[in-house]
Amino acid sequence: MRRPDDRPAPGARLLAVDTDGEQEQDLGEELEGDASTPESRRLHELIIQLGRYRSLRDPLHSICEDHQLTPTQVHALMWLGNDGPSHVGALAQRIGITKKTITGVVDRLEHMKLVERTRDAEDRRAVIARLTNQGAALYDRLNRSVNHAMGQMLALMEPEDREALFGLMERLLKRLASRAQQTV
Amino acid sequence: MRRPDDRPAPGARLLAVDTDGEQEQDLGEELEGDASTPESRRLHELIIQLGRYRSLRDPLHSICEDHQLTPTQVHALMWLGNDGPSHVGALAQRIGITKKTITGVVDRLEHMKLVERTRDAEDRRAVIARLTNQGAALYDRLNRSVNHAMGQMLALMEPEDREALFGLMERLLKRLASRAQQTV
DNA sequence: TATTGTTATACTCTATAACTATA
DNA sequence: TATAGTTATAGAGTATAACAATA
DSSP states (O other): OOOOTTOOOOSGGGGOEEOSSSOEEOOOGGGOOOSOOHHHHHHHHHHHHHHTSHHHHOTHHHHHHHHTOOHHHHHHHHHHHHHOSEEHHHHHHHHTOOHHHHHHHHHHHHHTTSEEEEEOSSSTTOEEEEEOHHHHHHHHHHHHHHHHHHHHHHTTSOHHHHHHHHHHHHHHHHHHHHHHHHHO | OOOOTTOOOOSGGGGOEEOSSSOEEOOOGGGOOOSSOHHHHHHHHHHHHHHTSHHHHOTHHHHHHHHTOOHHHHHHHHHHHHHOSEEHHHHHHHHTOOHHHHHHHHHHHHHTTSEEEEEOSSSTTOEEEEEOHHHHHHHHHHHHHHHHHHHHHHTTSOHHHHHHHHHHHHHHHHHHHHHHHHHO
């Protein structure tokens, strides 16, 4: 069953991966475990409890307010800063919206002089979005705000727990990367 | 400086807490650490890398699609299911939106027959939102979907890492709870 | 024929300001 | 006077469908 247009596949794409290009693969099949286990319910419960603290639920919220930007705009600027100039379609995938939606988002960022569009010389259909100087300066400020927020979260943990968290995330990343490669 | 209406305080409220009532406190002051440290940058970088995997960035996305709901609607239903009948203002705080916004959200959920409004007999100004039978049934299905998503994430970790994650989150919760009490 | 992006349309989310009803 | 919620308005995000240009 072909999925229409660029609509993301529903349901089983929980483990989909955004590769560096525009492709994505569904990796979920071989990993489908039990629907609900004591551990999954425990994690769910912990997330609910932590979600009662606003800052942990949405650390981006105050950053958006401080800089007078929407969450989507911050996402777009952060990914453009991280990845460098990108096809707008790739950018849409990064931030998890459709190609129809990214057009308006980039329109507004362009209007704010934070982003500019150019045609891709190698594929004349494609449009490349890049940060302007002003956009890059804002990206630096956003980055500092995010680092500050990260520091505040880490300040709530014991040093050993911080190390444990880093190790855990790194092993998770390694696992994800190797699984992605297996199927590519 | 009094802040106008119910607008959340900007900036320093990163560590604000939603207590069980409607109050919130700013706990940030005494915790303000260095703006950017090697550890905060490391955490930021890890989050960026993990964010390249769509499922980890937004595990709610496919659940919203499957059930034909918006993220805000799912949040509202989940908190109503978790907390039970709530003042709509309290619900707004839970999901991090203003009182003006919650009205429209509850309007639409009410129109879908998932939520119903009643007046609070003890405070005739207040409006209580509660799940209908249909809403409660949907809440159960959403809960199962979330548990399933949690299980898929946990399946990517070693059993020891899962335990480490639980312990880490529990200590973080305890830390947050005691800090909240200190200043209440 | 398939892909990249845009346009047009409609609905939802969101905040601000002004308002009503109750405390 | 303060608080809980609604209404009105406007801007942004989002998806769907139809379309244009390029491959």
